[in-house]
Amino acid sequence: MLSLLAGALAATLLLPSAAAIPVHRANGSVTNPSGLTVDGSGHTILNSVSAITYDYGVNIGGLVSFTVGAVNGSNNFIGIGFSESSFWIAPDGSDATQNVGLDEILWYPVDKPGNYSVDNAHQRGGFRYLSLHHNSSGSVALSSVTTNFTAMPHYADDAMRDYTGYFHCNNEQLNRVWYAAAYTDQLCTIPSTSGNSLVDLLANDSSIPTFWYSNSTLTNGTSALVDGAKRDKLIWPGDFSISLPGVFLSTNDQYILKLSVAQLFAEQNASTGQLRYAADTLHPGQPAGQFFTGLNQVYSYTYHMYNLLALNNYYIYSGDIDFLRQNWYRFNFGLNYSLTSVDSTGLAFVATNATADWLRVGMGAHNIEANSILAYTLTRAMNLANAVGDTSQNARWQSYYDNIVSAANELLWDESAGLFTDNQTTTLHPQDGNSWAVISGVANNTRAATISSALHARWGPYGAPAPEAGTTISPFISGFELQAHYIAGQPQYANALMEYMWGDFMLDDPRMTNSTFNEGYDVSGALHYPAYADDARISHAHGWSTGPLLALTNYAAGLHVLNSSTWLVQPQPGNLTSVEAGFTTAIGTFSATYSSGNGSTAYSFQTPPGTAGTVILSGISGSLRSSNGTLVPLVSGMAKNVAGGNWTLVASSGSMLGGNGGMNGSYAGGSGSSPKPAPYTGGTTKVSASVLALIVAACALML
Known part of the structure; x- marks a missing residue:
């Protein structure tokens, strides 16, 4: 059975602390396939070439062990395979962590009864489906299979349910979305020594399963907040713009956030002030992967600023003035490095060597996303300067901000579309830049409302498109769009988008985990992220996709x-x-x-x-x-x-709350409308907010 050693995070708990784990699929000759489940008894026997897949019902992660009760014949092997999505359950591999093919199955020679366990380097951070394979002419009888849940290792098993934040409204789908976002962030909090899954990016043969492991050290503590539970298992500053506030608003895990933000600033370039595209590892693991060799040469204009915003967000929610003061010089150094790209137009010009971003295309020149993020960072810098008592640069920063606002509206605004163009050389109207233009104040109240309506008009049946990344739907960038709708005074659009994109599709589609949010997909609804050559590598538990948590707590509740x-x-x-x-x-x-x-x-x-x-x-x-x-x-x-x-x-009698936007915004009312994902048929059952509030402390399939 599956042991869920957890408790309620919502007011009502609908399920007991132990739930049946069904057999999702059995292939070949499997005797008593349900024997290890709560409803079964006796051994499960894998005969000849066979396999059995169990469905945990939610995305989990950890170290898998199995107990062999009896062995018949020689040269028996038991293999372990994983998948977050039912779409990638395969006879010859797990879903992917690299960028080609599938990950290899972990094979274990079994010659006698006893306990067998996966090593630490192969703990799988995210999987809903666990497959056991047998590949010889003999047979193996299994008496138990156990997963030791390893997320949030610095929390006691019975403490992972102790949320310090909560949300509830009259829309049950939005309740589910909030708790799924919180759980996604928890699953992305991993042991510090289990980082970096990008160890074989040079693999190029999709017909051969790829080796995989994660054993790099990420922080100077027990844990790290990373981008994804399965992969990349790295500290990315862009992701932190969404996941870091989400952690504060759900579990208040300040310890892990301080460790992770400290690592972002640990290797700032001492000559230029440049901050990294992703945090380096303290120890690369053995053998070291190829990823960081190339990463050290990458500069991202936008992610450089996301580093600065990570420090800002950490301070805002923690009030840790000592940590801010310790890093104030680094913050100033980094911001002034960004400002060296501002030219005579008043806008930052993103050079060709600084265009790395969230895997969008076309970044560069006088880009609206980059300039809006810079404008927003300047406003945060002035607030932080007031906090530390060093306002010597505030007038200068205010001047830069004013110039960006003026120039962006003069050079990049497209009145006919009601949106900003990506830069002066294209007619493309990006989701990221327009959302950030509203958040940063580059767009005034009137244009913010116009942008909100124009973005809403582009929605398709599976969500809000990001045309700057081809046919991508990006939950990351859509998280910023949610904020833009609220700021523009049109909260009904945000509510509708969360309900159908995050709830109806990302939770309820049978290919999803029913518990966590994936990093991106195609506008057609296909599990295809255009930035990747390999669809199987899509992460189904990605912290950058948890924007509704912040949106509902900060904006809907106010x-x-x-x-x-x-x-x-x-x-x-x-x-x-x-x-x-x-x-x-x-x-x-x-x-x-x-x-x-x-x-x-x-x-x-x-x-x-x-x-x-x-x-x-x-x-x-x-x-x-x-x-x-x-x-x-x-x-x-x-x-x-x-x-x-x-x-x-x-x-006063008759007073009704409107949907006001920013400090000077106004909203006349209205109701949101949205397309709906195409209906599906299948066996996926909804998990309520109460169920999502159960955090798996130990997951075991056993007698």
Whole structure:
């Protein structure tokens, strides 16, 4: 049976702590295939050339062991294969970690009864399906198969369920999406010594299964937050723009985030200030892979800035001023390196040697994505400067910001499309650059709303396209699009996109894990990521795809942390009629509860004592009442300098919350609409938010 040593993260727990693991498939001669499941008894016997695949129901990861009860004949071997998706269950391999073919099956000679275990270098970080193969004329009787769950190794088994954040609303699909995002980030928190799966990128024969392992050391601690559970198992700064806030908002795992951000800054170029495309390893493992030889020569203009934003986001949620001060020189050095690319137009010109990005194409020149990220980084830099008491460059940075905003709107805005072009040499309108233009403030309120509507109009049946990457749908970039819709004052678009792209497709499609989010796919709905030559290598647990967690907590519930002492409460539920959310960090506890109906709005929130912030309740007249009875009036739906504490809205009769966007935004209402993924038939069962809240501590198939 499968032992789920975990508990409820949601208010109601629908399943017991142990659940049956079904046999997904048996091939060849398998005696008593269900013997190892909770409903079975006795040994499962693999005869001759045969195999059996078990379905864990959710994506898991760890070290696999099996116990042999009896052996008949000679030259018996048991092989272990893995797959995150049912699409890649194969007789001759596992799904892929390299860029060609399949990963090899792990074969173990079995000549006598006993216990057999996978070595640490071959712990598989992500798999839903576990296959056991037999390839001789004899037979092997198995009495148990066990997976030791290895994600979040610095947490006790019974502590992985202890979320410090939560979310619930009247849309069950969005609840499932939030908890799946949180679980994805947990699965991407791996042992520090199990990093770097990119060890055979020179393989080029798809007919031969590829060797694989992961044994590089990533941080100076027990763990690391990486891009994907299966691969690449590396610290990528771009991914951190989504996954790092998500971890703070769900588990508040500050320890692992500090270790990982420290590693990003550990090898900053001492001459130029350049930061790495991906963090290097502390120890490359044996034998060392080829990946870092080439990586050391790569400069990414955008990922360089994502390093800076990782430090910003870490400080915002942790309030760790000592860590910020320790790295303030590095931050300044890195930002000023970015500014050396700004030319006489006022825009940064991305040189041909700096175009590496998230595997999009066409990066370069006066690129709208790169310039919008630079503009946003400048605003964060000025806030951090205030925190450390070093504002000597703020006026200079503000000037750079103003020039970027002016030049981008003059040179790159396409009025007929209602979108920015990628650069001055193309008519392509990218998803990444337009989303970032809204987030950064490069687009004013009017153009932000126009961009939001134009992006919404491009949606297909499987999600929001990223034409800058061919026929790609990128959950990573779509996470930024979610934020853009909220900021533009159109939260109904964000809600709709999360429901059908992340929920209806990425959770409910039978090829998916029903528990975690994959890194990308094709606009046709095919499990094909155009950037890869090998579809089997797509990661189905990728932290950069967890944008809905941040979107729902920060925007729908309205809980924005601006720095260690300041916050913004600005709920944008859109067409949701009830929202509850909260999280706790070192700064304190933030929570909010919203409901609407019968022509009225109810809202209450909690922020930490000793902090202060602004409350924006668009369309609401009335006041805020604190737990001690203090009343603060709302002026045009806004109250400033509100002290931290517990507050409840006292709304005037008939006041209804609008979907306001940014600080100066306004929203008149409306309801979201979206296409739906093509229907499918199959045996995949939905996992509720409560089930997704169960974090696997030990997974065992046993008698």
